Amino acid sequence: EAGVAQSPRYKIIEKRQSVAFWCNPISGHATLYWYQQILGQGPKLLIQFQNNGVVDDSQLPKDRFSAERLKGVDSTLKIQPAKLEDSAVYLCASSLMGNTEAFFGQGTRLTVV
Amino acid sequence: QKEVEQDPGPLSVPEGAIVSLNCTYSNSAFQYFMWYRQYSRKGPELLMYTYSSGNKEDGRFTAQVDKSSKYISLFIRDSQPSDSATYLCAMRGGADGLTFGKGTHLIIQP
Numbered sequence: 705e706a707g708v709a710q711s712p713r714y715k716i717i718e719k720r721q722s723v724a725f726w727c728n729p730i731s732g733h734a735t736l737y738w739y740q741q742i743l744g745q746g747p748k749l750l751i752q753f754q755n756n757g758v759v760d761d762s763q764l765p766k767d768r769f770s771a772e773r774l775k776g777v778d779s780t781l782k783i784q785p786a787k788l789e790d791s792a793v794y795l796c797a798s799s800l801m802g803n804t805e806a807f808f809g810q811g812t813r814l815t816v817v
Numbered sequence: 818q819k820e821v822e823q824d825p826g827p828l829s830v831p832e833g834a835i836v837s838l839n840c841t842y843s844n845s846a847f848q849y850f851m852w853y854r855q856y857s858r859k860g861p862e863l864l865m866y867t868y869s870s871g872n873k874e875d876g877r878f879t880a881q882v883d884k885s886s887k888y889i890s891l892f893i894r895d896s897q898p899s900d901s902a903t904y905l906c907a908m909r910g911g912a913d914g915l916t917f918g919k920g921t922h923l924i925i926q927p
Contacts, residue, residue: 708860737914744825746905746917747861760914795860803849803912808860 706730708809710796716815722784725812729777729798735759736773737806738781739795747795753779786816820844823906823918831926836893840906840918843887847908847916850882852891855903855920864904865891896925 709728717723729736734755739747750769752759755776764771768787773779783790793811823840830836838852849868853861865880867873873880879892889908893900903922907915 735912739914744919746821746823746907746919747915748917749914752914754912759912801912803909805851805863805866806915807863808853810860813858 708796708798708807710794710809710812712812713810714813714815716817717786719788719816720785722782723786723814724780724782725794725796725814727779727781727796727809729779729796730807733798733800733807734776735799735801735806736779737797737799738771738779739797739808741793741795741811743792750781783814786814788816790814791816820916821906821908821918824921825919827922827924829924829926830896832896832898834896834925836896836900836923836925838891838893838904838906838921838923840889841887842889842908842916844908844910844916845884845887846910848911849909850880850889851907851915852878852880853905853907854900855905857902861905898925898927901925 736753738750741747750764751761751771753773756773771781795811797806797808799806821842852865855861870882870884877894881890903920905920906918
């Protein structure tokens with residue numbers, strides 16, 4: 705079974721630029737999550753989708769971050785404009801349903817300079 | 818007080834030792850408890866998944882949950898150098914997103 709796919713693996717941008725990350729969850733998984741992991745910290749939930757609807761985006765900085773999950777499969781997370789403090793690993797995870805095991809992708813490491 | 822507390826370590830033990838990793842939490846609504854292993858520059862890998870209180874064993878790994886004390890543990894028997902990684906505890910109340918601890922950096926010395 706293929707795992708959660710994310711791209712790109714690494715990205716370096718200047719502050720105030722925009723960036724987008726892509727995630728393809730495990731086939732059949734209805735729930736998709738985006739997490740932000742700052743160096744030395746545990747992952748922090750940014751947004752949770754159930755199919756193509758948003759379940760929880762309470763910790764998403766909506767003035768600069770946006771996410772969508774069209775057709776309930778792939779998802780993109782965008783940051784515009786980026787700040788230095790956005791430097792982190794952005795992890796995508798998926799689960800069959802909201803209360804089952806969540807499986808993570810390799811993450812996208814973002815450096816904002 | 819953070820919702821989930823986890824000692825970041827590093828924790829260094831000799832090969833073959835029994836390792837004990839722990840987390841405490843404050844939210845009594847948490848019902849599902851997980852342990853993830855994360856190698857450097859990799860995504861978290863699910864090790865153990867438990868519901869409510871009790872023990873669960875899988876090979877060299879044992880997860881314990883004590884909801885009355887709001888305390889969870891992961892034990893690793895016969896530790897190997899390949900077990901060196903960061904171990905993250907995570908928990909949720911129902912169908913919501915996971916709340917993670919900071920992670921414990923574990924080093925197994927050959």
